[in-house]
Amino acid sequence: MKNPCIRVLATGGTIAGKAGSATRHDYRPGQIGIDDLLSEAESLGMAVTLSGVQIANIGSEDIGPAVWSPLHAATVAAVADPAVDGVIITHGTDTVEETALLLDLTLPTAKPVVMVGAMRPADAVGSDGLRNLANAVRVASDPGAAGRGVLVVMGDRVFAARDVRKVRTRGTDAFRGFPRESIGLVTPSALDWFGAPWRMGEAARFVWPDQWPEVPVLPIWAGIEPDYVTRLTGPDTRGVVVAGVGEGNMPEPVRQVLRELAVRGVAVVRASRIDEGLVDREPEDDANGFLAARALNPPKARILLQLMLASGVSVRAAMQAEFDRR
Known part of the structure; x- marks a missing residue:
C-alpha cells in the first residue's frame, strides 16, 4: 500500500520562527522556509510522502485577503488533485481561528485539511513546532479526518474550525474549543476521534468573494x-x-x-x-x-x-x- 501523499502549504508564523537563542523571549516569525520544514518532518520517518508550497512567510497578524486568496486557491487545487490525500497549512497562532473558519466555509469536505502552528519558535527550549507538525501529518493522513471540515491541530488536540480559539499567550496548551471542546487527541503515533464525521461529502458553503465587504x-x-x-x-x-x-x-x-x-x-x-x-x-x-x-x-x-x-x-x-x- 502506498504512503499517503500530503501537500503542505506554508504561510509562516511561529512554527517557522527563530529567536537566535534558545532562551530569548522575542523572536521573528516566518524565518524557516517550506523546504527546511519538510526536511525536519521527513527526518521523523513517518510513512508519508510530503510536498510543499510556500504561500507566504509572515506572522499571522499580517495575514488578510492578500494571503487568503492564494492560500485558498492552492488549497482548492490540492483538494482537487487525485494524487493528494490530505492538506496541511502551517500558520501563525494569532489569527489561525479566523483563517480556519474562512476556509471551512469555502472548501468542500472531501479530503482532510489541517491547520497547524506553534507557540514557541523552532530554536527555543521546548519548541512545540515539530511535534505539532508531526501530529498534523498524522491527522491529515487519516481518512477519518475527512468530513469534519477544516481542522486545527495544537498541543496534542484536534479542534474543529467552528470551535477553535486561542485563549492564552504563553505555554503550549494555548487553544480551546467552544462550545464543543477538542474533537480528537493526537500524537505522532496515535489518533483518537471523539465521534464520527458530521459533514461527509459536503460542497463549499460559500463561494470565494471577489470583494470583501467592509465590516468593522x-x-x-x-x-x-x-x-x-x-x-x-x-x-x-x-x-x-x-x-x-x-x-x-x-x-x-x-x-x-x-x-x-x-x-x-x-x-x-x-x-x-x-x-x-x-x-x-x-x-x-x-x-x-x-x-x-x-x-x-x-x-x-x-x-x-x-x-x-x-x-x-x-x-x-x-x-x-x-x-x-x-
Whole structure:
C-alpha cells in the first residue's frame, strides 16, 4: 500500500520562527522556509510522502485577503488533485481561528485539511513546532479526518474550525474549543476521534468573494459614547459586529445608533467579548433588526458575515440561520 501523499502549504508564523537563542523571549516569525520544514518532518520517518508550497512567510497578524486568496486557491487545487490525500497549512497562532473558519466555509469536505502552528519558535527550549507538525501529518493522513471540515491541530488536540480559539499567550496548551471542546487527541503515533464525521461529502458553503465587504468590529466598554459608532462606520460599511459585554450587551445610546444603521440596511450582529460567550437572540432583536452570533466570537462572526454579504445573503432570517448552525 502506498504512503499517503500530503501537500503542505506554508504561510509562516511561529512554527517557522527563530529567536537566535534558545532562551530569548522575542523572536521573528516566518524565518524557516517550506523546504527546511519538510526536511525536519521527513527526518521523523513517518510513512508519508510530503510536498510543499510556500504561500507566504509572515506572522499571522499580517495575514488578510492578500494571503487568503492564494492560500485558498492552492488549497482548492490540492483538494482537487487525485494524487493528494490530505492538506496541511502551517500558520501563525494569532489569527489561525479566523483563517480556519474562512476556509471551512469555502472548501468542500472531501479530503482532510489541517491547520497547524506553534507557540514557541523552532530554536527555543521546548519548541512545540515539530511535534505539532508531526501530529498534523498524522491527522491529515487519516481518512477519518475527512468530513469534519477544516481542522486545527495544537498541543496534542484536534479542534474543529467552528470551535477553535486561542485563549492564552504563553505555554503550549494555548487553544480551546467552544462550545464543543477538542474533537480528537493526537500524537505522532496515535489518533483518537471523539465521534464520527458530521459533514461527509459536503460542497463549499460559500463561494470565494471577489470583494470583501467592509465590516468593522465594535468593542464595547464601560462608558463608551455613541459617537464612537459614527467614527467607526462610513458610507461603505455593510455590517457591524458588536463585541458586546456579557451576552452581547451594549449601552442604550449605542444600541439606538446601531438600530438606525440596521434600518438603513447595515447588518448588525451581537457577539460577546467574553471567551465563552454564547449569545442567544433576545426579544428586542426583532425590533432592532439585530442578529445574534450564537457561539462565534467577534472575529469569527465577522468572517461569516462578510461571506454572507459577499454572497448576496441579506434576509435576516437566512442570516440568523447561518449563525444558528455553527
